[in-house]
Amino acid sequence: MELADLYRDVILDHNRRPRNFGELTPADATIEGFNPLCGDRLTLRLRFGEDRIEDIRFDGAGCAISTASASLMTEAVKGKTRIEALALFERIHRLLTDDAAPVDDDELGKLAALSGVREFPARVKCASLCWHTLAKALQSNQPQAPAAVSTE
Amino acid sequence: MNKPVTALQPARFDVAAVRGEFPVLARTIHGHPLVFLDNGASAQRPNAVIAAVDDYERHHHANIHRGVHTLSQEATALYEGARDRIVPFINAHSRAEIVFVRGTTEAINLVAQSYARPLLRAGDEILITHLEHHANIVPWQLVCEQTGATLVVAPIDGKGEVHFDAVVALMSPRTKLLACAHVSNALGTVLPVRRLVAAAKARGIVTLIDGAQAIPHLPVDVQALDCDFYAFSAHKVFGPTGVGVLYGRESVLERMPPWQGGGDMILTVSFTKTTYNALPYKFEAGTPNISGVVGLGAAVDWLATLDLEAAHAHEAELLSYATEVLTDIEGLRVIGTAADKASLVSFVVDGVHPHDLGTILDQDGIAIRTGHHCAMPVMEFFRVPATARASFAFYNTFEEVDRLAASVARARRLFA
Numbered sequence: 001m002e003l004a005d006l007y008r009d010v011i012l013d014h015n016r017r018p019r020n021f022g023e024l025t026p027a028d029a030t031i032e033g034f035n036p037l038c039g040d041r042l043t044l045r046l047r048f049g050e051d052r053i054e055d056i057r058f059d060g061a062g063c064a065i066s067t068a069s070a071s072l073m074t075e076a077v078k079g080k081t082r083i084e085a086l087a088l089f090e091r092i093h094r095l096l097t098d099d100a101a102p103v104d105d106d107e108l109g110k111l112a113a114l115s116g117v118r119e120f121p122a123r124v125k126c127a128s129l130c131w132h133t134l135a136k137a138l139q140s141n142q143p144q145a146p147a148a149v150s151t152e
Numbered sequence: 153m154n155k156p157v158t159a160l161q162p163a164r165f166d167v168a169a170v171r172g173e174f175p176v177l178a179r180t181i182h183g184h185p186l187v188f189l190d191n192g193a194s195a196q197r198p199n200a201v202i203a204a205v206d207d208y209e210r211h212h213h214a215n216i217h218r219g220v221h222t223l224s225q226e227a228t229a230l231y232e233g234a235r236d237r238i239v240p241f242i243n244a245h246s247r248a249e250i251v252f253v254r255g256t257t258e259a260i261n262l263v264a265q266s267y268a269r270p271l272l273r274a275g276d277e278i279l280i281t282h283l284e285h286h287a288n289i290v291p292w293q294l295v296c297e298q299t300g301a302t303l304v305v306a307p308i309d310g311k312g313e314v315h316f317d318a319v320v321a322l323m324s325p326r327t328k329l330l331a332c333a334h335v336s337n338a339l340g341t342v343l344p345v346r347r348l349v350a351a352a353k354a355r356g357i358v359t360l361i362d363g364a365q366a367i368p369h370l371p372v373d374v375q376a377l378d379c380d381f382y383a384f385s386a387h388k389v390f391g392p393t394g395v396g397v398l399y400g401r402e403s404v405l406e407r408m409p410p411w412q413g414g415g416d417m418i419l420t421v422s423f424t425k426t427t428y429n430a431l432p433y434k435f436e437a438g439t440p441n442i443s444g445v446v447g448l449g450a451a452v453d454w455l456a457t458l459d460l461e462a463a464h465a466h467e468a469e470l471l472s473y474a475t476e477v478l479t480d481i482e483g484l485r486v487i488g489t490a491a492d493k494a495s496l497v498s499f500v501v502d503g504v505h506p507h508d509l510g511t512i513l514d515q516d517g518i519a520i521r522t523g524h525h526c527a528m529p530v531m532e533f534f535r536v537p538a539t540a541r542a543s544f545a546f547y548n549t550f551e552e553v554d555r556l557a558a559s560v561a562r563a564r565r566l567f568a
Contacts, residue, residue: 003511003566015567037523038507039524039528039538041537062537063506064567065507065508
């Protein structure tokens with residue numbers, strides 16, 4: 001269990017300069033994620049074109065892991081269909097929680113950097129908050145999903 | 153209770169000897185000697201407590217107040233013996249005033265439901281302060297919902313201080329209860345509880361002091377404080393978890409109906425009329441946490457063998473040293489700079505979220521608390537989502553403070 005494995009350069013970079021950070025107007029879906037244990041909060045805003053995520057942005061306050069995970073996620077799912085994005089959610093969920101899940105750098109790209117989190121069970125929720133929030137937004141049939149997601 | 157044998161103690165507090173009494177302090181975490189600075193959340197256990205609980209479990213366990221057999225008598229004697237130890241520990245008037253509960257949270261809920269709920273009417277007020285732990289906020293909010301009473305919150309200032317005048321200004325004929333912390337768990341502020349209680353009493357306001365954070369750091373004398381209720385948890389004062397004490401003034405406890413019904417809290421039960429047991433048993437329904445109470449008694453006994461004045465002086469030095477070295481770190485801001493503080497430092501570091509700090513420090517073997525400390529209104533007041541908190545016990549050392557500072561500086565470099 002190495003600190004450098006958790007705080008890889010990609011994570012530090014996305015924490016320092018989060019991508020797709022801020023408001024999105026107009027948005028088709030706005031959904032809040034909250035981790036009451038640590039107080040991490042994020043708001044995810046999505047715009048759909050046909051069935052694809054045309055644009056996605058987030059804001060909020062969280063630790064480096066949660067910020068970087070959200071930043072990486074928005075990059076990864078932009079342009080993907082709902083089904084593709086949900087499949088990626090499943091995949092990342094396994095990556096974060098299942099020690100045996102393969103880490104395929106070629107396929108995961110920058111998202112592979114999140115695999116270090118699974119060595120730090122106390123931090124898995126930090127990394128997964130944005131992904132659960134995304135899944136909720138995608139699974140919701142309402143264009144304006146009102147519910148909030150909690151990782152507690 | 154044994155009196156402190158001050159004459160035999162060295163002038164300076166013998167930290168090494170005290171550390172030797174805490175087996176967990178010999179542990180290494182991620183290859184580093186443990187630096188345990190999360191005492192505000194829960195303190196560690198000395199050998200005396202571990203041995204007492206072990207002895208009880210191995211040789212004396214049975215249900216209390218129930219059997220004529222030997223084990224039940226032994227268990228009862230140990231449980232009630234612990235109660236006798238609590239009386240002088242907080243200088244209560246009598247054992248009838250010592251109610252064993254699950255912890256500070258349950259103590260406050262007991263008072264909220266048994267004292268406040270039957271008494272309060274719409275328009276009445278409960279006065280608390282802005283720095284309270286959720287356990288001294290939410291039980292009162294529940295009572296307010298149940299009775300139509302209003303929760304009034306006294307302000308804090310930018311240092312995290314509660315001003316006597318500001319609290320008194322909010323006392324009115326509608327105020328029925330003042331509930332405040334003795335020491336803030338998120339900021340370390342020591343509140344002027346003695347003066348607040350006196351001001352409340354002069355206005356006929358009943359008072360509850362949340363002593364969870366004060367009990368390990370300050371001498372607590374409920375008669376001198378003159379409060380009606382004082383609540384604390386065993387595990388903050390080197391005892392087991394799941395047990396705590398509600399001190400209640402006997403005349404106030406007498407007037408209160410039982411909170412929970414069940415065994416042990418009754419004298420006679422029939423389907424037409426049940427009579428309640430005497431104090432304190434009226435408030436101890438069901439089989440209690442016997443081994444926990446035995447452990448608490450052992451903790452109190454063990455504390456009595458220490459020179460607590462010297463121990464508290466050592467804590468004050470630790471606090472002052474930690475404040476100094478942490479403040480020297482560029483980009484670090486101490487949250488809570490009250491003139492009168494107990495043994496903790498809450499802080500934030502530019503560019504490093506407290507949770508990242510917590511993980512990095514843990515890799516260096518240092519345990520601190522990160523988060524909102526169950527005091528979200530305090531976090532909101534200081535406009536921070538969370539803080540890192542180093543909270544000390546008398547077994548901590550200056551070297552450990554140095555390691556804390558070095559690790560914080562390392563975290564800052566990582567995120568720079």
